[in-house]
Amino acid sequence: MLNSTLVGRIEVTPDLLILQVKPDAGVPTFVPGQYVALGLPGSAARVEGSKDEQEAPAPDKIIKRAYSIGSSPVQRDYLEFYIAVVPDGSLTPRLAALRPGDRLFSQPKVTGTFTLDGVGDDRNLVLVSTGTGLAPFMSMIRTPGTWSPTRQITIVHGVRYPSDFAYADELASYSEGGRKFTYLPIASRAAEEFTGRKGRIQKLFESGEIAPDPTTDSVFLCGNPAMIEDMEKHLTNTGFVVHSKKTPGNLHIEKYW
Template sequence: MLNSTVVGRIDVTPELMILRVRPDDGVPNFIPGQYVALGMLGGTPRYPGAAPEPEAPGPEKLIKRAYSIGSSPEQRDYLEFYIAVVPTGVLTSRLATVKEGGRVFCQPKVTGTFTLDGVPPGKNLVLVSTGTGLAPFMSMVRTSSTWGSNRRVTVIHGVRYPEDFAYSYELRTLETSTQGLEYLPIASRAAETWSGRKGRVQRLFDDGTVKLNPEMDHVFLCGNPAMIEELEVSLATQGFQVHSKKSPGNLHVEKYW
């Protein structure tokens, strides 16, 4: 069942990790924005200090959860994931113990419709994330087909503390080297002395930092469901419609729970 090897691990903070996973059968084809299931066996020890879990799974049970792929499909050596360790979490309290060289399950089938497929080439992208909801957007900005046709791409990343800004170095570097990319990090619980943007991602729309045009922009929302529900309501009043296969729109959403 454990069909993949962890080939890289970066601990952003004790609660946030980047895992690079190499499936034995090779990296599957996928579209930026899609996800796979990762899994571990119930018998895997949880990290020391994990909060009690609702119900302990059987030792042979494969615990699986969905994770957005953060790497580009052009990266053929591994799939990258950006994962929050939930102290009460059944899977992440076990995934937190995995080291480089460790084995995990990675579902060969890739799924998901939170992609740029429904976005015409000339339209701008406003990619709004909280926490690990940044992962699918990393895959998008790391992929060459996202760029072109003078498209503007705004990446908004909302976190609690400034140390939670994983990928900020890469995004700032990309911002300098890529025409049309704007990176807007914002922290809701930053210290008074912190000089960056403070507040929730919603603030950037309320105070006019991000100005939207429903004719030109496609907005993507990913991460915490409370942020998504709140923005869905306010964006609906500005002419944004939730996208689905049956009814194409300019507002795309991926709730993590």
């Protein structure tokens, strides 16, 4: 049942982890933006400092949750995930206790429709995330096919504290070499002396600092449901249409809870 090995563990902060997972069967086929379930048995240890969960699971039950893949499908060594530890959560305090070499479950079948499939190469991408909602966008921009020469790519990453800006150096590096790329990190609880952008993501859109055009741009929203609900209202009022399989649109949404 435990069909994968943790091969890398990076602590962005004690509550934000980048986990690299190698499935025994090899990295499955997927497209950027998709997700898999990870799992551990109820008997797995919880990380030190976590809170009690509401109900203790049966020791032999595999607790499974969905996680967006952050690595590119062209990278075949492991699947990367960016995971927030929910202190009283069922799975994440157990994932946080894992160390390289430890075993876990990863679902062999990859799923999800939060992808660039059907989005024309000529459309600009505005990729908006809170917290670990950045993961699917890392997979997209790490994949060469996303970089069509005619498109502008903007990544907006909203976090609470500046220490939560995972992947900041890598993201800043995409602006080099004449690429049409903008990285807009914004922290809602930054200290007075912080010189970067402060506030909530919504502010960047309401002030007009970012003003996507529904005729040329596709917007992707991922992460915290409160940000997504606010942004969905704002963007549908400015002409965007929520995408679904039945009715293709230019506003793509992935809520994490």
